[in-house]
Amino acid sequence: MKYNFKKIEKKWKKKHKLIDFLKKKKKKKKYYILNMFPYPSGYGLHIGHTIGYIFSDIILKYKISKNYNVFNPFGFDSFGLPAEQFSISTGKHPSIIINKSIKNYKKQIKNLGIFYNFNSEIITSKSIYYKWTQFIFIKLFNSWYNKNNNKAENIKTLINLNKKKFYKFKKKEKFIFLNKHRLVYLKNSYVNWCPYLSTVLANDEIENGKSIRGGYNIIKKKMLQWHLRITKYNNRLLNDINILKWPKKIKNSQIKWIGKKKIFLFKIKTNLGEIKIYNKKKSKNINIIIFNILNNNIKFFKKNIKNNKKKIFNLTLKKILNKKKNYFIKIKTNLYNKKKKKIIFYITNYYNNSFLNNIYIIKNNYNIIKKKNIILKLNLKKDFNINEILFKKKIKSKNYFNLKDIVFSRQRYWGEPIPIYYKNNIPYNINIKYLPLKLPYFKKYKKLKDNCKWAWNKNINKIVNNNLIDNKNIFPLDTDTMPSFAASNWYNIRFIDPKNKKNIVDKKKIKYWNNVDLYIGGSEHTNGHLLYSRFCHKFLYDINIINFNEPFKKFINQGIILYKSFFIFKLKNKNKFISLEKIKNYKKNELLKIYISKKFIINKKNLNIKLFKKKENIYKNYFFEKKKNFICKTKIEKMSKSKFNIVNPNYIIKKYGIDVFRLYIIFFGPFNEKKIWNIKKINGIKRFIKKIWNIYYEKKIYNLKILRIDKYLINNLIFKIEKNFKKKKFNLSISYFMIFIKKIKKYKIINKKIFLIFLKLFSFFSPYISEEIWFLMGKKKSIFFEKFPKINYKYINKYYKYIIMINNKKKLILKIKKKNNKKKKIINKVNKILFKKEDIKKIKNIIYKKNKILNYLI
């Protein structure tokens, strides 16, 4: 019979639908497994996603067979920028796009042969979910960090501690006092402001200081925004890393990101005031002092510069503020170091993006500055009128953390509304009773932020139109929304009880399922999502909502999938595209990279200009420097929708089936390493599956007593497969299956018992064919109810392999039985085989390593 995967898979998909393999049973250990949930983009799941899902499904099926209660929920991170951008360009509401995408994703997920708890779905943009994201925001708003108890507490305890002071305060002073302590608080910080579009842009939408769409100028603008006071948790975030079973590189990266350092505070006294400087070393032997442009203390220079230089100075500051390239303003001083060298000041954007951001740094060497551009030279004496300048004697030390408080406001529509309204510019939270604060719905979307004009009516506790604000009953609402990580910070908790309307999560349920036993996702989230999520859990632990303070016990790092992307170059400020071979004629900062879809490529590298113009409306009237053979640049990089280099698995599954796809994905390479995608080797897997099928149909399979050889064969297979479950190296498991099948294929008669054991092991990886043969061989219960086969250790590790070498050259391989594994015995044996009696005297030294090697030096 021919192997017809379409029939088999269709049949089992239907049957499996009716069985709840993940049904909870009493008195069992739990295993909570979770993949980072996807953002539902219009392009659907790509290969990178499926690798993670299939990987976790294999572990899930293994854990079921090991008698665990397993939990593998699925959800969608559906707020965020891409949907909003799509809305702006099409005029459709983001939720329409999101719903469509989710449908599509679900279809694909169901087509991977995975088991998941489909009843526990989460969609972060639905109010049943974001009600509780807002709830956490309000909890943060009403909490402060009590250093003495080393935990977050209700803000009332803070007020109690400062009773005398607090009740004398006026309203505004009360606000300022509380704002200083709240775990989410208001502060000025910089945003990327595009004056032309009059919107805030994400870093992702900017290249070389210009917007990617349209190439408009971007400036840094100060804005009052909500911040998370994550820095209060610095020490706890740092110390608890030790407990986690995470990859070393992720741990190290978090440690660096938190960045605890001891630094020293220097003070420089001048006749116009004091300048504070922090340094990594205590020594005063310095000749360069660097001031970061984003630091507040730059005000000192702004204030004191003479009028005739004021314009140039301020202009230059503005200029370098928005540049990614490094520029310096040089200021000569009359300050001397210990070696009597003159000290020079530099103001720069150099450290903008480095982890030492936002403090003043003293560097002892010139090398950094030598190569850079100095765009303004000043003199402290002449241009600032500062004559007296001295180091103060006292040097204090202090712990410095690289981690900063996180900006929590986004000036966008498609996110969770911040549940805050303002009375006389003082923020108050909306009562938890009245949550969710729903995102107002609009039909037409052109500039989304223009629609965000809503207010809070305190009498009816509902959102009303902005123009009704009277500041008596109707107050302005905060029209910013939360960032996308607000939802993903805590989603693992809600998965446990997603439909609960009264509580964020049921206490009994969270007690049982607790934190995630195995979390799977990409390393690109190391410093964002994973850190913020840890912070959020520590906070929820402090206020007694959950009983654990780390979200993810174990984390496995999924390797990034790379693929070829195509892009062309556009001249900035001009509607003109340049072909690859001619970009040498332009400077780098004159050009803008524009990613294009593969469908516009002809002859491997050339752009199909006609089609491109037709399909991409924005570029309708652009010029192309060449009309024929316009060459695109290619690069191998991360598979991502913004780079148009996504590979959709659908067509592979259609052509080869789910089993083959799953095996191929696993066999493709080590899970945690980055891989460049290709489909070339799938034939091997297709053949392998066919072989298994043919064994069933062409060989004689009898129920016999198991022979000794077969006992070794099958026990070693179980042993190796189980070992790889611990190491999580499933690509090797597949090759062990291949070796097993190769051996079995030579048999004329195959023992039914060992073939059934093989099928059980194989079913984790390739569910449908295993299940089909399992039934054809007379089994009546699904293979996934079968327990993991037991190993008989008697039949494992027959021999130790010794490599015998003379002067580091391999001469012999000896198989030594366990009972003979003694140094003297082995040397005697080798001497007899390799040496004559006279030659034994010539041996200078014998190097012996147990179970491994014997090296004769002559």
Add this chain to the structure above:
RNA sequence: GCCUAGAUGGUGAAAUAGGUAAACACGCAGGACUUAAAAUCCUGUAAUUCAAAAAAUGAAUUUUGCGGGUUCGAUUCCCGCUCUAGGCACCA
């Protein structure tokens, strides 16, 4: 620029408390079956050189990005480079 990883045949890769480098596959070449193709099966396959030369086969040297070091022995440990990828606080 800073931080974190990685680099092994024609290709995906395997092997690290230092001990046979290239398991398992893909591809390619040759063969069997077939009118033919597909499918399947068998054999070979890191490179170079030598011996042999009908063929089987045998031997030596070199080889894990580059250059050094430690060691009886290094893909694995240390130092210095090169290249590639990911992250750098508003992509998710």
